[in-house]
Amino acid sequence: MTLPRIVIERCHYLAECTEEPGAITRPFASDAMRRAQALVTDWMAEAGMTVMRDNIGNLRGRYAGAGEATLLLGSHLDSVRDAGKYDGPLGVIVAIAAVQRLRDAHRRLPFAIEVLAFADEEGLRYGSTYLGSRAVAGPFEWRDLERVDSAGITMSDAIRTFGGDPDRIREDRWQGGDLLGYCEVHIEQGPVLEARGLPVGVVSAIAGQGRFEVEFTGVAGHAGTVPMDRRRDALIGAAEFVLAVEAAATTQEGLVATVGKLETHPGVSNVIPARAMMSLDIRHADDRIRTEVSVRLASRAQDIARRRKLSIEIRTVAQNPAIVCAPRLVSLLTQAVEECQVQPIQLTSGAGHDAVVMSSLSDVGMLFVRCKGGVSHNPAESVTTEDVAVALDVLSRFLELLAEQ
Numbered sequence: 001m002t003l004p005r006i007v008i009e010r011c012h013y014l015a016e017c018t019e020e021p022g023a024i025t026r027p028f029a030s031d032a033m034r035r036a037q038a039l040v041t042d043w044m045a046e047a048g049m050t051v052m053r054d055n056i057g058n059l060r061g062r063y064a065g066a067g068e069a070t071l072l073l074g075s076h077l078d079s080v081r082d083a084g085k086y087d088g089p090l091g092v093i094v095a096i097a098a099v100q101r102l103r104d105a106h107r108r109l110p111f112a113i114e115v116l117a118f119a120d121e122e123g124l125r126y127g128s129t130y131l132g133s134r135a136v137a138g139p140f141e142w143r144d145l146e147r148v149d150s151a152g153i154t155m156s157d158a159i160r161t162f163g164g165d166p167d168r169i170r171e172d173r174w175q176g177g178d179l180l181g182y183c184e185v186h187i188e189q190g191p192v193l194e195a196r197g198l199p200v201g202v203v204s205a206i207a208g209q210g211r212f213e214v215e216f217t218g219v220a221g222h223a224g225t226v227p228m229d230r231r232r233d234a235l236i237g238a239a240e241f242v243l244a245v246e247a248a249a250t251t252q253e254g255l256v257a258t259v260g261k262l263e264t265h266p267g268v269s270n271v272i273p274a275r276a277m278m279s280l281d282i283r284h285a286d287d288r289i290r291t292e293v294s295v296r297l298a299s300r301a302q303d304i305a306r307r308r309k310l311s312i313e314i315r316t317v318a319q320n321p322a323i324v325c326a327p328r329l330v331s332l333l334t335q336a337v338e339e340c341q342v343q344p345i346q347l348t349s350g351a352g353h354d355a356v357v358m359s360s361l362s363d364v365g366m367l368f369v370r371c372k373g374g375v376s377h378n379p380a381e382s383v384t385t386e387d388v389a390v391a392l393d394v395l396s397r398f399l400e401l402l403a404e405q
């Protein structure tokens with residue numbers, strides 16, 4: 001069997017490691033993760049790597065090189081609920097396959113390669129994303145250890161049960177000396193490559209993200225007796241704001257904005273809503289533009305509230321700055337794509353990735369692989385063996401180019 005076929009087959013094997021029969025759900029420090037890691041450990045060993053698991057629960061496979069420096073490759077092994085087969089695992093398995101190729105050719109590069117299979121990126125079990133890469137690159141939030149899952153198990157206990165020591169997560173931080181960078185292969189999770197008819201694309205930046213909670217407050221009242229001109233309906237204000245969000249995003253190139261959650265209080269059919277709470281997620285590759293739009297939308301929300309005699313509160317939940325992929329790695333990946341006879345394109349990632357966190361430790365680069373319909377976080381995720389073959393060739397070529405430098 002060819003290596004690209006093996007990569008696809010391995011993604012299918014990992015899909016069997018799930019907490020929910022009939023679906024793919026692989027949370028942090030779960031039995032499903034334990035089974036997945038047993039498979040990945042074997043594959044890493046077969047590719048000539050020494051394998052260890054760190055305290056947070058990342059699997060790390062190291063393929064020694066002739067020199068001291070290390071190139072990090074990898075992605076995450078955990079999943080969302082009812083996930084697809086490729087978001088995360090593909091990047092781990094392609095990286096192992098690239099090392100397997102070196103091993104099969106009895107080849108050592110001037111640098112070591114360490115493949116990181118991160119224990120948690122999606123945050124399904126504890127609602128705390130990037131646990132794995134934060135342990136490696138920092139900063140790790142110690143308060144996270146007190147978080148409790150839906151079964152009442154603290155993160156500390158989950159880590160212990162999984163075989164790690166929560167008191168020694170500090171030791172998971174990268175201590176292996178000089179780094180040449182971190183490079184992650186990942187499905188695109190968007191439609192650009194498919195629309196352009198290209199198997200892979202080089203990521204130039206990962207969009208920054210602002211997350212907010214917006215709450216309009218009015219006055220509850222009887223749906224049958226309060227005349228329309230006397231109402232202070234919080235939901236009508238919220239509805240107007242949702243449309244303002246859409247308008248702001250459609251008129252700003254490259255900006256995406258989403259209200260994904262909307263709750264009303266008291267939330268019954270015959271009462272005018274007194275409160276409307278919503279989430280707001282705003283992303284752009286340029287932090288300045290994202291901030292400008294956020295400020296503009298906040299003042300728009302104030303206007304709406306004033307006109308409708310509502311009060312308004314806007315809370316910032318998180319602000320994650322955009323990260324720029326290292327020009328050196330972008331250019332080597334682009335050259336590798338060209339040398340594989342594929343038209344190179346660069347694109348920005350709207351989704352966050354472990355590379356975001358790893359950028360605080362080293363240069364980062366990413367290679368996106370076309371996925372059918374741009375679908376992800378969904379059982380319908382699909383990639384072709386031919387595209388995986390291109391991604392593997394590009395990654396292998398990238399390693400050679402880096403070795404020649």
Ligand SMILES: [Zn+2]
Pocket residue numbers: 076087088121186353
């Ligand atoms: Zn992912």
